[in-house]
Amino acid sequence: MKKHSVLPGFGLTMGFTLLYLGLLVLIPLSMAFLKASSLSWDQFWHIVTAPRVLASYRLSFGASFAAALINAGFGLLVAWVLVRYSFPGRAIVDGLVDLPFALPTAVGGLALTATYAPTGWIGAKLAAVGIKAAYSPLGVVIALTFIGLPFVVRTVQPVLVDLEREVEEAAATLGANRLQTFRQIILPAVFPSVLTGFALAFARALGEYGSVVFISGNMPMRTEIVPLLIMTKLDQFDYAGATAIAVVMLVISFGLLFAINILQWLNARRLSAA
Amino acid sequence: MTYKKTLIAVFSIALVLVPSLGGSAQTNVTLLNVSYDPTRELYQELNAAFAKAWKAKSGQTVTINQSHGGSGKQARAVIDGLEADVVTLALGYDVDAIQKAGLIAPNWQKRLPNNSSPYTSTIVFLVRKGNPKRIRDWDDLVKPGISVITPNPKTSGGARWNHLAAWGYVLKRQNGDDAKARDFVARLFKNVPVLDSGARGSTTTFVERGIGDVLIAWENEAILAARELAKGDFEIVVPTVSILAEPPVSVVDKVVDKHKTRTVAQAYLEFLYSDEGQRIAAKHYYRPRTPSVTAEFSQQFQQVQMFTIDELFGGWQKAQASHFNDGGIFDQIYQPGF
Amino acid sequence: MSSSTAVRTLAAARASSTTEPAFVRFGLLGVALAFLGLFLIVPVAVVFEQAFAKGGATYLAAVGEPEALAALRLTLITAAIVVPVNLVFGLAAAWAIAKFEFTGKSALITLIDLPFAVSPVISGMVFVLLFGARGLFGPWLDAHGLKIIFATPGIVIATMFVTLPLVARELIPLMHAHGTEEEEAAVSLGAGGWQTFFRVTLPNIKWGVLYGVILCNARAMGEFGAVSVVSGHIRGVTNTLPLHVEILYNEYNSAAAFAVASLLAALALVTLVAKRLVESKAHSGRNGLTASTGERKEQDEH
Structure with missing residues (x-):
């Protein structure tokens, strides 16, 4: 198991960590599996592949993916601007990036709905050109973009700070133009962190509930997200059905996070080998 | 270290606070009324009035705590251990669910007059000022280009009343033809752009977000919106036929026995049937049961031909099973589309 | 030239x-x-x-209302319990993970991250399945007169779950970056475990600790979904501030809802200001590392 170390406290801290995780994470989450196991495999499969549930996977995954993609692109841009350019108010903007993380999701949902509804500041302008923002899949993407915004920025920013300018200079001296430098020097360096940020934003968006239900309109087959369906099933006293869908989501979440951690580990190895 | 001190301080605060949550001295009694969304204002006033009446009668000071939310969610919370002394929900189906969990006696609906529902309501339409789309009756809601706002029947009790009211209207008109009713309701939902998860969400969507031409709503909610939320911006349209919505109330037997609060809980529910209780209900736009109070408020409620859920659907259990359960009619209406 | x-x-x-x-x-x-x-x-x-759409008086009335104050009190109590507990967990987990090598580390870190990616609806639900009247421990709790769900303990536990990763995730990369040399030196000079921790490790990571605490606190005060499932929404008793916002909104009292929401937003902004102060302190401090921004990078490198 553990390699030898002269430092004390492994038993104590590891024991406490495992105990706490066991009590607070493992046992509670295994309840979902236990409850779902009251279903036969056929019943389980029937519930998690019902057309409405499939439609909600499509929306949840599609919208989360779109939002994470938007955040990957714009997050990289925002990080670049914050690190490389100086402009008045930079410190304020830098601080604001974390706001979606600190703001209660219900408040975020209310604010976004008030902004993007046809009567809202931005929604009115979008409605004028025929774009329906709130109460459509686009509304879901907007909410998920909002909550995922900090992740790419915050994972890319430190990498950009540490990026050595000498390499860029060298590239320029060798005749590369700025775009080439960006594509061949900067992008490969920041790409792993963009990917990590993307995956974090994606994982977070999949489970988001509070902010989305206000803005989505909750139309069956069109704007119902997976957590809403779990809630719907609970409200019908259908615990087994709710936990069946929850189990699917839990497995996916765990898989995604595991992939992120492996990715970071591989990346760390690549860097230290280089 | 300081954080240890903080920890100790925090735990001592917690220790002091936790017992204070469940205090139950004999001269001070606390009831928890678990209710659904649109009754907040109603019970705020009723609770104050009852506390006064109860103090005069028994000398006890009664504090009534309120919990509001979607009716089904609230019933689930009670089943899962939310210790409600009384429940005042949107539909009998939800009280039945609590009964099935063994917390309420099976004969609950017979224990109080009028199917245990002290006030009623019906389903009406709220339209924008001047009724620009000329909506008069249910038929107008399925016309192309009309945008209808109603909540999601899967999550909202009010929405189930809306769905059944539309269905019943067609049954009444077409001599009980279920196929026609189904076609009608399917066309109705084609006109719905937003299905909020609760009745209050729908009202907000219609009133504050400006979406839709017509809101299908509880009569009490519609009058509240028209008179108090945005005076003069909305009008109420009462259809020719609608459903008699009977929101039920019940004592939760298991809980009152545990809390020893049966007497006061019982008195509380009976107070809803008193003239004072009925008047407060009418003031909050619920239709009273007592004829004398009904006469006092006759100006407020328009005449409408009403049918009951027992009459057309054979009760909530049947209606829920065929219309709203997974794979039921509501799902079938939505499933193939898009 | x-x-x-x-x-x-x-x-x-x-x-x-x-x-x-x-x-x-x-x-x-x-x-x-x-x-x-x-x-x-x-x-x-x-x-x-x-x-402020309906004026300052409405605003003050909304935030000074007894139920808003009760919600604020509950929110503060919850944060006051959750943050120290998760701080202790974060320190323990970071020590075990960053200072020692063992197999299964990735899986353990993933487990710590999990509450962050689990839908709040699910996190609330599992505690109902566990402690609810019909849950695994429900009958036992009932027999002993203990209330967890629909009372303060349930809200605290759900919040604890949701904010579990935050301190640990700040500290693991930071402790990892510092390596083990300083601690090993202290131990070889005869320092005890606690002594080493308080004299050597803690000064090195204090800004990271503070930063994690700030984030954890912000999240603890703002959690909505999970708490909503376990709270029971009893006015003035089990409503937290974010739940109170929803209630006001559902009462067509949107000015008041946004007033309380603005309070939470202001709280978030204060948090961010505090975070910036911590960062600049950390940058200027002798032992300070690049507080927030440098950490993930360091983790990547090690």
């Missing part, structure tokens, strides 16, 4: 080779700010605009 001209040309070349032309710079800056404006600044401005 004189040396000074050479330096100047070199500097110019350096600047031009590592920055973009001015129009590109302004373009990128404009796009970035427009993006943040659309998704961040306008919605938050809307909160404050709507909060």
Whole structure:
């Protein structure tokens, strides 16, 4: 198991960590599996592949993916601007990036709905050109973009700070133009962190509930997200059905996070080998 | 270290606070009324009035705590251990669910007059000022280009009343033809752009977000919106036929026995049937049961031909099973589309 | 060519080779700010605009109402319990994970991250399945007169679950970056475990600790979904501030809802200011590491 170390406290801290995780994470989450196991495999499969549930996977995954993609692109841009350019108010903007993380999701949902509804500041302008923002899949993407915004920025920013300018200079001296430098020097360096940020934003968006239900309109087959369906099933006293869908989501979440951690580990190895 | 001190301080605060949550001295009694969304204002006033009446009668000071939310969610919370002394929900189906969990006696609906529902309501339409789309009756809601706002029947009790009211209207008109009713309701939902998860969400969507031409709503909610939320911006349209919505109330037997609060809980529910209780209900736009109070408020409620859920659907259990359960009619209406 | 001209040309070349032309710079800056404006600044401005839409008196009435104060109290109590507990967990987990090598580390870190990616609806639900009247421990709790769900303990536990990763995730990379040499030296000089921790490790990571605490606190005060499932929504008793916002909103009292929401938004902003102060302290401090921004990078490198 553990390699030898002269430092004390492994038993104590590891024991406490495992105990706490066991009590607070493992046992509670295994309840979902236990409850779902009251279903036969056929019943389980029937519930998690019902057309409405499939439609909600499509929306949840599609919208989360779109939002994470938007955040990957714009997050990289925002990080670049914050690190490389100086402009008045930079410190304020830098601080604001974390706001979606600190703001209660219900408040975020209310604010976004008030902004993007046809009567809202931005929604009115979008409605004028025929774009329906709130109460459509686009509304879901907007909410998920909002909550995922900090992740790419915050994972890319430190990498950009540490990026050595000498390499860029060298590239320029060798005749590369700025775009080439960006594509061949900067992008490969920041790409792993963009990917990590993307995956974090994606994982977070999949489970988001509070902010989305206000803005989505909750139309069956069109704007119902997976957590809403779990809630719907609970409200019908259908615990087994709710936990069946929850189990699917839990497995996916765990898989995604595991992939992120492996990715970071591989990346760390690549860097230290280089 | 300081954080240890903080920890100790925090735990001592917690220790002091936790017992204070469940205090139950004999001269001070606390009831928890678990209710659904649109009754907040109603019970705020009723609770104050009852506390006064109860103090005069028994000398006890009664504090009534309120919990509001979607009716089904609230019933689930009670089943899962939310210790409600009384429940005042949107539909009998939800009280039945609590009964099935063994917390309420099976004969609950017979224990109080009028199917245990002290006030009623019906389903009406709220339209924008001047009724620009000329909506008069249910038929107008399925016309192309009309945008209808109603909540999601899967999550909202009010929405189930809306769905059944539309269905019943067609049954009444077409001599009980279920196929026609189904076609009608399917066309109705084609006109719905937003299905909020609760009745209050729908009202907000219609009133504050400006979406839709017509809101299908509880009569009490519609009058509240028209008179108090945005005076003069909305009008109420009462259809020719609608459903008699009977929101039920019940004592939760298991809980009152545990809390020893049966007497006061019982008195509380009976107070809803008193003239004072009925008047407060009418003031909050619920239709009273007592004829004398009904006469006092006759100006407020328009005449409408009403049918009951027992009459057309054979009760909530049947209606829920065929219309709203997974794979039921509501799902079938939505499933193939898009 | 004189040396000074050479330096100047070199500097110019350096600047031009590592920055973009001015129009590109302004373009990128404009796009970035427009993006943040659309998704961040306008919605938050809307909160404050709507909060004061009906005037300052309404605002004060909304935030000074007894039920709002009760909600605030519950929110503060919850945070006051959750943050220290998760701090202790974060320190323990970071010590075990960052200072020692063992198999299954990735899986353990993933487990710590899990509450962050689990839908709040699910996190609330599992505690109902566990402690609810019909849950695994429900009958036992009932027999002993203990209330967890629909009472303060349930809210605290759900919040604990949701905010579990935050301190640990800040500290693991930070402790890892510091390595084990200093601690090993202390131990070889005869220092005890606790002594080593308080004298050597803690000073090195204090800003990371503070930063994690700030984030954890913000999240603990703002959690909505999970708490909503386990609270029971009893007015003045089990409503937290975010739940109170929803209630007000459902009462068609949107000015009051946004007023309380603005309070939470202000709390979030204060948090961010505190975070910035911590960062600048950390940058200037002798032992300070690059507090927030440098950590993930360091983790990548080790």
